[in-house]
Amino acid sequence: xxDRSDESAKAHVNSLQAAVLGLLALLLGFTFLMAxxxxxxxxxxxxxxxxxxxxxxxxxxxxxxxxxxxxxxLLRAHVSAPLAFYAAGVDLARLEEAxxxxxxxxxxxxxxxxxxxxxxxxxxETGLFVESLNSVIDLREKRQxxxxxxxxxAVLYLLLVVSVVSFALLGYSCGITQRRRFxxxxxxxxxxxxxxxxxxxxxxxxxxLVTVSQESLIRLQATLEHDVR
Numbered sequence: 001x002x003d004r005s006d007e008s009a010k011a012h013v014n015s016l017q018a019a020v021l022g023l024l025a026l027l028l029g030f031t032f033l034m035a036x037x038x039x040x041x042x043x044x045x046x047x048x049x050x051x052x053x054x055x056x057x058x059x060x061x062x063x064x065x066x067x068x069x070x071x072x073x074l075l076r077a078h079v080s081a082p083l084a085f086y087a088a089g090v091d092l093a094r095l096e097e098a099x100x101x102x103x104x105x106x107x108x109x110x111x112x113x114x115x116x117x118x119x120x121x122x123x124x125e126t127g128l129f130v131e132s133l134n135s136v137i138d139l140r141e142k143r144q145x146x147x148x149x150x151x152x153x154a155v156l157y158l159l160l161v162v163s164v165v166s167f168a169l170l171g172y173s174c175g176i177t178q179r180r181r182f183x184x185x186x187x188x189x190x191x192x193x194x195x196x197x198x199x200x201x202x203x204x205x206x207x208x209l210v211t212v213s214q215e216s217l218i219r220l221q222a223t224l225e226h227d228v229r
Contacts, residue, residue, distance in 0.1 A: 017169045035203040050216035056132040062125030
């Protein structure tokens with residue numbers, strides 16, 4: 001193709017290359033933003049879940065004595081369920097076990113709250129406990145959905161196709177101009193691969209280097225273990 005290429009053909013290829021590279025940059029930025037947004041959502045749910053369990057634990061002190069001790073023991077056990085969920089990775093058996101344990105504890109807590117409310121239907125303290133317990137139950141489903149919410153695969157496939165086309169046009173442009181520019185092109189390719197890898201890593205929190213910190217839940221677990229009242 002070099003022998004049949006004049007300056008206008010080279011200019012046309014260069015303009016196409018610039019357009020496709022611009023499209024690639026736009027898609028990379030858009031996809032990276034989607035992945036980071038989902039990652040931030042997962043982090044926020046960790047904090048929200050820790051706060052909800054901590055609030056429920058504090059409000060359990062307002063329950064009648066016969067329910068108070070049981071509620072505290074169940075809430076201490078409940079903290080380990082989300083930690084087990086995050087630590088399960090892609091092991092489906094461990095994920096199901098963690099979710100099953102959390103659901104069982106929540107049912108037991110709800111029965112306890114129902115009994116307390118039956119004893120004194122007008123109790124404001126019991127109402128506060130039920131309100132915070134409801135938040136704990138809701139957040140488990142939100143956390144589950146957040147971890148299953150990824151960048152759509154169609155977007156990733158489109159990004160991959162545009163990347164391949166960009167590299168092809170780059171190589172074609174080097175061919176018709178007889179200037180390879182190996183170092184610059186290799187660095188460009190490595191940067192694109194690195195960004196794509198980082199997007200996939202952020203978007204898949206159960207594997208890879210970038211993970212969702214569980215420090216809020218770990219601190220809460222330590223706090224509840226030391227509360228012996």
